[in-house]
Amino acid sequence: MGNGAVDPMSLARDLGLFLTPWLPYLQKAGEKAAEEAGKQVGGAAWEHAKLVWSRLRHKVEAKPDVKDALQNVANVPADERAQTALHLQMRKLLADDPELAHDLAALLDQARQSGYMVFAGQQAVIVHGSVYGLAVGDIASTSAAASGEQTHRPFMAPPLPPQGVLGRDDDVARVFDLLRLDDAAAMDVAPVALHGMGGIGKTTLAAALGRLEVVPTLFPDGVLWSSVGPRPTVRFLLEAWGKALGVDLVPERDETACRDRLRGALYHRRMLIIVDDVWEVTHGQYFMVAGPRCRTLLTTRESPIAHTLATREKTLRIEVLNAEASLALLRRLAPEVVSTDERVALRLCERLEFLPLALTLAGRFLASETDVPTRMQRLVGELIDRRDARLRLLQAEGRPGIDEDHPVSLQAILGLSVERLSSIDQDRFAMLATFGGEPLTWEINAAASVWECSTVDAEATVSGFIQRGLVERRGERYWMHALLADYAAEMMDARGL
Ligand SMILES: Nc1ncnc2c1ncn2[C@@H]1O[C@H](COP(=O)(O)OP(=O)(O)OP(=O)(O)O)[C@@H](O)[C@H]1O
Numbered sequence: 423m424g425n426g427a428v429d430p431m432s433l434a435r436d437l438g439l440f441l442t443p444w445l446p447y448l449q450k451a452g453e454k455a456a457e458e459a460g461k462q463v464g465g466a467a468w469e470h471a472k473l474v475w476s477r478l479r480h481k482v483e484a485k486p487d488v489k490d491a492l493q494n495v496a497n498v499p500a501d502e503r504a505q506t507a508l509h510l511q512m513r514k515l516l517a518d519d520p521e522l523a524h525d526l527a528a529l530l531d532q533a534r535q536s537g538y539m540v541f542a543g544q545q546a547v548i549v550h551g552s553v554y555g556l557a558v559g560d561i562a563s564t565s566a567a568a569s570g571e572q573t574h575r576p577f578m579a580p581p582l583p584p585q586g587v588l589g590r591d592d593d594v595a596r597v598f599d600l601l602r603l604d605d606a607a608a609m610d611v612a613p614v615a616l617h618g619m620g621g622i623g624k625t626t627l628a629a630a631l632g633r634l635e636v637v638p639t640l641f642p643d644g645v646l647w648s649s650v651g652p653r654p655t656v657r658f659l660l661e662a663w664g665k666a667l668g669v670d671l672v673p674e675r676d677e678t679a680c681r682d683r684l685r686g687a688l689y690h691r692r693m694l695i696i697v698d699d700v701w702e703v704t705h706g707q708y709f710m711v712a713g714p715r716c717r718t719l720l721t722t723r724e725s726p727i728a729h730t731l732a733t734r735e736k737t738l739r740i741e742v743l744n745a746e747a748s749l750a751l752l753r754r755l756a757p758e759v760v761s762t763d764e765r766v767a768l769r770l771c772e773r774l775e776f777l778p779l780a781l782t783l784a785g786r787f788l789a790s791e792t793d794v795p796t797r798m799q800r801l802v803g804e805l806i807d808r809r810d811a812r813l814r815l816l817q818a819e820g821r822p823g824i825d826e827d828h829p830v831s832l833q834a835i836l837g838l839s840v841e842r843l844s845s846i847d848q849d850r851f852a853m854l855a856t857f858g859g860e861p862l863t864w865e866i867n868a869a870a871s872v873w874e875c876s877t878v879d880a881e882a883t884v885s886g887f888i889q890r891g892l893v894e895r896r897g898e899r900y901w902m903h904a905l906l907a908d909y910a911a912e913m914m915d916a917r918g919l
């Protein structure tokens with residue numbers, strides 16, 4: 423703006439942003455109550471707003487469309503459509519009257535210089551006095567609407583697994599409640615976290631939620647999804663969201679600036695935001711960009727991350743499937759295994775302790791081995807009897823956190839959590855296998871004696887295991903999933919402990 427040619431659209435938008443908080447008072451300027459209120463909200467800024475308004479008022483009075491648009495914004499300032507409509511009307515008004523545009527541009531420049539209107543990056547943040555702070559919209563969304571471009575409505579939720587999603591109706595209902603999806607008008611709903619061990623089905627549940635039939639109605643602006651993983655390049659992930667929203671984040675200084683831009687872009691949008699597979703609080707925080715009418719769901723193996731980003735109250739623990747859903751899952755993937763001998767198939771589900779990941783990998787593996795039935799039965803038997811057969815089950819798809827040239831085995835996927843322990847704790851984790859037994863459970867004192875450490879020390883270690891989703895408390899005892907027990911046993915042998 424300033425001395426050069428005035429761009430009517432950006433001027434219209436800035437003018438709309440500047441006036442928005444004052445509209446209820448300006449319309450009654452001169453009346454005592456409105457004057458008092460205006461002064462309280464912004465003192466000198468109020469005087470400046472009145473100055474801007476005095477240049478504009480008569481023009482507006484003459485144009486019913488502009489007047490209506492202003493009234494709509496005065497009624498519901500946070501309504502994005504009302505804001506955009508106002509900007510479009512103002513643009514017309516200003517384009518028709520270059521002199522007015524010039525004067526108002528100068529007044530807005532003054533407003534900026536006096537700090538009545540503060541810009542952060544390209545995203546407008548207005549501060550009137552010290553009291554009123556309002557961040558409205560993003561240039562990209564407004565100018566896209568102005569130029570008639572199609573607005574960006576990304577749908578980033580991944581597809582559901584081909585076998586479908588089994589046995590999660592109750593969990594879907596719980597997340598639905600926690601996210602308050604029954605109340606479309608609820609504002610500033612806190613983030614919700616799904617927490618549970620590797621392969622339990624957090625990502626799948628999040629995807630199922632993102633694809634619910636009601637989602638496009640509740641979130642007309644779409645669904646954002648990011649798969650974060652243990653060693654993400656946060657910047658790329660944020661830029662991908664920017665791209666999906668039509669906001670160019672490439673010029674931004676750093677991740678924090680990208681996050682702030684996204685916050686601006688989401689202020690008026692209704693979007694479901696899913697942040698999958700978070701391993702560090704600091705990573706997760708960059709994705710907390712929801713506007714008041716968005717909802718955020720995150721998934722993590724680690725409880726401290728869930729509790730920090732979503733609070734303990736808003737964290738849902740995901741458990742293994744029940745026997746029926748597990749058998750149904752196996753049947754979908756490898757029907758012959760179940761039809762040949764259902765009892766053996768159930769034994770396999772039990773041996774995999776109903777972990778969806780293991781059931782899926784076993785089911786896919788067996789499905790390709792059905793041509794020679796005796797061979798298939800032998801392989802089922804091996805999976806039941808041999809831990810190395812179970813741990814070596816392979817996933818065809820790659821996995822963030824596991825190098826491309828390494829096989830993505832069940833062992834490697836579960837190992838992502840074990841690798842994060844200190845080397846002492848890794849040894850201690852392996853040594854838990856000495857307790858043997860199905861299920862594998864133990865008491866603190868027994869662990870302290872195996873680890874040859876104090877009870878206090880043992881408690882700290884077990885607490886760390888619990889936080890990483892490797893161990894659970896069951897009454898007075900501690901428990902480990904059968905496949906993690908396999909993992910520990912394999913590790914103990916490999917380390918010669
Ligand atoms: N309810 C379910 N019905 C059918 N298949 C499922 C279900 N839950 C998970 N799966 C399958 O199990 C596998 C692992 O699930 P998922 O990736 O959701 O686990 P996760 O908890 O996100 O694991 P991680 O902690 O490693 O990210 C996937 O291949 C998925 O297709």
Ligand SMILES: [Mg+2]
Nearest residue numbers: 624625626699
């Ligand atoms: Mg996952």
